[in-house]
Amino acid sequence: MRLDEDPPSSPADVVVGLSTGAVAQHLGVAATTLRSWERRYAIGPAFRIGGKHRRWLPEDITRLEEMCRLTARGVPPSEAARAARISVAGVSRDTGGASAGSGRSPGGPSALPLGAVRAECRGLARAAVRLDAEAVEVLLERAIEDHGCVVAWEEIIAPTLHAAGRKWVSSGERYIEVEHLLSWLVSSALRRPYRRRQPPREGIRPVVLACAPGELHSLPLEALWAALRERGLPAKMFGPALPVGALSEVVRRVGPLMVVVWAQGRPSAAAELVSAVEGVEWGVRGARSRSMLLVAGPGWDSVPQAGSRRLTGLRSGLDLIEQRLLS
Known part of the structure; x- marks a missing residue:
C-alpha cells in the first residue's frame, strides 16, 4: 500500500x-x-x-x-x-x-400526548417530563436559533406546552410541575438575544404588548415580542394583568402605533380596553394621533367588539403588524 x-x-x-x-x-x-x-x-x-x-x-x-x-x-x-x-x-x-425496543411506545405512560409533531417537539417533551432543565434550555435555544421564533413557537414550543397542559388535566394535576418548568424556561429562552435578531429599525413607532386585566398567561404574547424583535421591530412588553388605567397611561406616554392585548379567558372589561387605547390621543399639539388596538387570544372569541381587530396566529399577526408599521 x-x-x-x-x-x-x-x-x-x-x-x-x-x-x-x-x-x-x-x-x-x-x-x-x-x-x-x-x-x-x-x-x-x-x-x-x-x-x-x-x-x-x-x-x-x-x-x-x-x-x-x-x-x-x-x-x-x-x-x-x-x-x-x-x-x-x-x-x-x-x-x-x-432493532431493540421497536415495539415499545416512546416514553411510556408518562409521555406527553403530542400526536403528529416534529422530532424536536418530541425531544423537548421528553426532557420536560424528566424535569431536565439543562436539556430543555439547550433544545429551546437550538429550536429558536435554527428555525426562528415563529416556527419554533408554532411547531415545537406551543404543541409541547399544550400537551403538557392536557397531561396534567387528565392525570389529576400530577404533571403540573412539568408545565411550570417548561413555561418558565420558554419565557427565559424567548428573552435571550439570538443571532437571528436584527438590529432595531429607526424611525418606527413602537408596538405595545400587554395582557388584559386579570390575565396571567403571557407566553403567547412573549413569543410575539420575541418575533418582533427578531425582525428589528420596536416593541414594549408590559406583561400579565395590566389594569385598564395603566394601559391608558402607557398609550399616552409611549405613543404606540399599535397596541396588542392578549386574553386567554374572556376579558371582563372589553369596552373599557377599547376606550383605554383608541380613546387616548398622543403627540404634539396640532398633530395628535391615536393608537390602533389589536386583540389576540381565545378570550376574545365571544367579544363582539373584537371584530376586525383580531389577530389569529403568530405568523399572520406578525406579518400584519410589520406591514402596518412599515407602511
Whole structure:
C-alpha cells in the first residue's frame, strides 16, 4: 500500500448511525449529558467513525431510551444504566438481533400526548417530563436559533406546552410541575438575544404588548415580542394583568402605533380596553394621533367588539403588524 492511499474501510467507517447531537435532539437530552453517561456508566455507542466520531446504532438509542425512562422515574443513573444494558441485551437476543425496543411506545405512560409533531417537539417533551432543565434550555435555544421564533413557537414550543397542559388535566394535576418548568424556561429562552435578531429599525413607532386585566398567561404574547424583535421591530412588553388605567397611561406616554392585548379567558372589561387605547390621543399639539388596538387570544372569541381587530396566529399577526408599521 502506498502512503498516500486511504486505508481500507473498517466496520466503524461504513456503519450508518446517528451523531450525538441528533440523538440528543431525539431524546431531549443535552449532548453533554450523553457524553457524561458514556464516560461514567459505559453506556456509549458501539462504533465510532475514524476512532473519534460517535455513531449511535438503533440498539444504542434503545438503551438510552430505557435509561431516560428509568431516570425519569427517579432511578439513580448508575442503576438505570446497568438495568438498561441488561434489558436491551435481553431484547436483542429475544428478537434475533432485530432493532431493540421497536415495539415499545416512546416514553411510556408518562409521555406527553403530542400526536403528529416534529422530532424536536418530541425531544423537548421528553426532557420536560424528566424535569431536565439543562436539556430543555439547550433544545429551546437550538429550536429558536435554527428555525426562528415563529416556527419554533408554532411547531415545537406551543404543541409541547399544550400537551403538557392536557397531561396534567387528565392525570389529576400530577404533571403540573412539568408545565411550570417548561413555561418558565420558554419565557427565559424567548428573552435571550439570538443571532437571528436584527438590529432595531429607526424611525418606527413602537408596538405595545400587554395582557388584559386579570390575565396571567403571557407566553403567547412573549413569543410575539420575541418575533418582533427578531425582525428589528420596536416593541414594549408590559406583561400579565395590566389594569385598564395603566394601559391608558402607557398609550399616552409611549405613543404606540399599535397596541396588542392578549386574553386567554374572556376579558371582563372589553369596552373599557377599547376606550383605554383608541380613546387616548398622543403627540404634539396640532398633530395628535391615536393608537390602533389589536386583540389576540381565545378570550376574545365571544367579544363582539373584537371584530376586525383580531389577530389569529403568530405568523399572520406578525406579518400584519410589520406591514402596518412599515407602511
